[in-house]
Amino acid sequence: MPVFQIDGEPVEYEPGEKVLSAALRCGKIIPHYCYHPGMSIVATCRMCLVDVIDLGNGRPAPKLQTACSVDATAGMKIETFNQKVEEGRKLVNEFLLINHPLDCPICDQSGECTLQDYSFKYGSGKSEMDYSKRVNGWRDIGTFVALERNRCIQCSRCDRFTREITGTNEFGMFNRGHELAVDTYTDRPMTNKFQGNMADICPVGAITEKEFRFKRRVWKLKKNHSICTGCSTGCNVTIEHDRNEVFRLKPHENQNVNKWWLCDEGRLTYRKMNEKKSRINQPLGLIGENLEGISWEKAYGAIAERIRELKPLPQEVLALTDTHASNEELFLIQKLLKEGFSSENIFCPFPTWEQSESDFFINTLITTDKTPNRAGALALHIKGDQKNKKLKKVIEGELKVVFVLGNPFENELEFKEIIKRTQLVIHIGVFHNSWSEMADVVLPGQFYSEKEGTYTNKNQRVQSTEIAVKALRRTRPEWQIISELSQALGHKSSFESIPQVFNAMVQEAKAFTGISFDKIGSFGIELTKNTKDPGKKVVPEMTAI
């Protein structure tokens, strides 16, 4: 790759790349507002000024250049930090601030506002503007975001977002000159499913998330990298939490999955992470007629004892799981059945799902499959579908022991009627549901945000999650529960950690061959073998206007 120099250091660039993009890639700090790597370049904020001391032909540029619009060329020399640059930025910053309200203490962007950051660096501390500031007022622009136009610095990122990213064109710039303001067309509220991104890309506090604002100051939030489990796309997110409460999900850049974006539906899954009411908060066992709290040891002991009594044959054991479970959990429960009961009766629902196809990439982020790990289950050759003949046969035969992981087949009342009559039903799950009501033993699992795990997305990419918040005291991650349960049943294998389970899975499951836990990294890794998904249907996305 050709090379040019930034502050005396050689930097490689792709032909056609802009100076700012190359500089940011190598960790240089150049203040900017209107530039966004995912959108077109307008070069209007004029903040990313740099000094081009050599254009590549031995001559300097006559004046300061905006780094976002200058093409990098071989032999070019750039200074991102000298007195001339500082002064240039200072004057642009002054212009930006004269009409920007200095209400940082009550502004929700405070702490993650680039205008605030750069004003500390380049602001003068004293304004020479002695006229009243421009007032454009707030506008109600949609369900998900709030718009306070007084704070707007007219960078036009939001305008470009609806034009270039979602293609919905519902947002735009109105009036001109000093009165330039953003708004929706014909006063209609926005309808696109990605409004939250507008709050992310807004460099100031003009657009903020209604769901989050005024709940917590951003500098108090701790951040953990994770993935969104709202659908099978597996967008990379940052879980932002404080005092064990999750406040919001923000997209985390991953060019292979979601680029910079996240849908509003995905953002709202944070609510489920704080859900306490319907959580199963301790192991429960059927004592007499009622489920009562018991200890883990007692639960495992009781299960082991009962299974020893029942002595189930392979066809008398069944495990039902949903695709919310991680790869490791699916693998372990499969292994439990195989090792303990020589049974392969593990099933999960695979309803057909739709993948939209669109000229606008962002529309392909939302799928109708609202579980994160369908591809993982398929890769592990777990069979499924309520109409599956084998499943029907198993259900209609003699059943003695049923394991239920999560909430599979929730609408299949017939199944439930049959399984209810089974002698031992073990439910492992996070929330109370109809399965936990009919179970003999209920083992409380943990939610995505509370445990580690890997998930395989619709494009066969394996991605891992981190522990963000602490789980309830008497719950355990599902993979640990299954591992402990198999030990209680006297099986050989025992696992201490997720990497260990993952690497064992790589050994045993063909689809995962060639990867290891370390290779997943923060951007995930694609499976080498593609598993066909018969339930996938590609539909063209009609962009709503």
Added chain:
Amino acid sequence: MLEETLVLFKNIRNPKYDKSLAGYKKTGGFKSLKKVFGMKPEEVVQEVKESGVRGRGGAGFPTGLKWSFMAKGTGKPSYLVANADESEPGTCKDRELMLKDPHLFLEGLMIGSYAVGCHHAYVYVRGEFFPAIKTLNAAVDELYADGLLGHDPLGSGFNLDITIHTGAGAYICGEETALLDSLEGKRGQPRVKPPFPAVSGFNGCPTSVNNVETLACLPFIFSDGGVESFKSFGPQNNSGTHLVSLSGHVNSPGVYELRMDVSMKDIIYEIGGGIRNGKKLKGVIPGGSSSPVMKADEIDVLYNFDDLAKIGTMMGSAAMMVFDEDTDVVKLLHRITRFYAHESCGQCTPCREGTHWSRQIVRDFLNGNGSEEKLKRLDRVGGNMLGTTLCALGDAAALPIQSIVNKFPEEFRNYYATT
């Protein structure tokens, strides 16, 4: 006595001239086009380069050179757009041409289209020019009826359509990239350059945007012996005649066609007939409101691109605004800053904030709230806009502020000394 040199105004100055197609043909119209159709497009561009004609819209960029930058072999169509969005305060030359001799301009447009290989030329007319729009449309209809436009005019095998497009009243749409955005149906806002329109212009295709007067020069250049006589009308690098829009406190304001080697003094005192009511001259805005102001003692200079640039100002669109000793330059500056604050598109920071802020400061002086500090601030705000914006509007707003503040500071001081 200084007189006009009639090239572009040859017909307009003839009181018996019939501006219809028949009338234009009688005066030798479309002979140049016929000649051009016999040449290769590259030869036409070369000839225009030779003539040294420079863009009359304000920047003075050599037209032939501009055309030679047009991207070739891209597989995309090329476009020629005539910039008839004449809205620089003080300028009214293109209106005269379009209104009184539309066929001269349209012939020039056709020659230009042939040179750049354009098969659909556009005329972006300022929306307020209702009579000119009417005349142009009528003239284009005549050309189609005569077979000079459309399929295979004059048996040349070259197809050409012309569309007259009206603007919606924004000064910024006179900037070529904003004009193209507006022509595409978008908000008229200047684009980031590069890429220049010659590479990616109208609908992403190679485009040349030329001023009406520039195009109107072409029929003369391609007449017999045109290049030599065109070059003889002015000093080196400033060839041809140009239309000077003389306005302000002169006895006979108007649009005059002059050579490029005439001094400003002569224009004001001989062509313009001197200052109204026998007053003394205070200053001149030499090239439309965006050019730096000149004081009365600076006007002994040749009125062309290079000589004005040498003394730190510019000829721009050759709109000379003369003001006499009674003129209040603070009010003048207020009017100018008001104009730019209103016409700034607002997309880039220094211009959006600076034009409005400078207007507020000048208004303070008029309201008796001026101070030495504010005078300095005004100069600083103007300077901060200069050269920091995306397009030239920021410079256009900054130059008059800086020149007036620095050349007439005592007038500002009078405002706050007396109140």
